[in-house]
Amino acid sequence: MKYGTYQTVQKQLILRFLKQNQNRYVSANDILEYLMNHQEKVGLTTIYRFLNVLEEEKMLRTETIKNTRYFQYMKDDCKNHFHLKCEKCGKVEHFTCEEMKDLCQHIGKDHGFKINPQIAIGGVCKKCQKKIKEDQQ
Amino acid sequence: MKYGTYQTVQKQLILRFLKQNQNRYVSANDILEYLMNHQEKVGLTTIYRFLNVLEEEKMLRTETIKNTRYFQYMKDDCKNHFHLKCEKCGKVEHFTCEEMKDLCQHIGKDHGFKINPQIAIGGVCKKCQKKIKEDQQ
DNA sequence: TTGCGTGCAAAGGTTTTGCATGGCA
DNA sequence: TGCCATGCAAAACCTTTGCACGCAA
Secondary structure, X not given: OOOOOOOXXXXXXXXXXXXXXXXXXXXXXXXXXXXXXXXXXXXXXXXXXXXXXXXXXXXXXXXXXXXXXXXXXXXXXXXXXXXXXXXXXXXXXXEOOHHHHHHHHHHHHHOOOEEOOOOEEEEEOHHHHHHHHHHHO | OOOOXXXXXXXXXXXXXXXXXXXXXXXHHXXXXXXXXXXXXXXXXXXXXXXXXXXXXXXXXXXXXXXXXXXEEOOHHHHHOEEEEEOOXXXXXXXXXXXXXXXXXXXXXXXXXXXXXXXXXXXXXXXXXXXXXXXXX
């Protein structure tokens, strides 16, 4: 059975919350609790159903920590650039560069692998690199 | 209560299997099934307990797909190549290429970001790309 | 009437916990 | 004896499914 053809109040409420929290990951429960605290009743089932649709449509990035999924809403233009995620502070930097595009092409061609630009490449950001150096001294 | 002070037969069996499967992610169940098929009886509880210890010790990388965790043992030399992870089937391909090294340098220099090669870059592998195409027809 | 979205309750599946047992020093 | 690891069974937990109801075209 198809799901997602109509816009509904529930979906709008969920989407609004996700948009308000673009800078952090939220769980299905976070959404439920927020809505309950604001006298908006939406079932957990609906939340999951909608999140799954958004994920399929690549509107969300998800991470699983300790067996629970966390969702982060992505702006539309996330499809056109890449993400560097700092493993120390958790911050995600958005970036574009020709070199990355070239690499994607290369990997697609020579390794037969289609890179999903929405994923985040892990590493350590400038600030945290500095911090680590300082700590070592 | 602390866990992990002793080496035991069970732990050795689990570790051996993990080491034999360094090129792919395995679930707790995969380990259980393998051991059962080889007349080695190890409880699921023990498997999880040990996996959790290994994860804490950073000996494993884990990924969650469809609500189940997959574990991959890490060799030290994982630092010297990169990983492409298929988001459909979960398989991880190890690869090296000059283009990727160049990109890392570039990102390090121009974006001030140090990429961690142990991370996996997400995407869709050849096989699954094919499958997706076939399904669409 | 038909089709879709919703939410409750129940089911499903993975992972963790409680506890008695057994091994080893 | 004391300490730890094990594994069964049960619990806990998140997520999905089944189904009846409600609403709108």
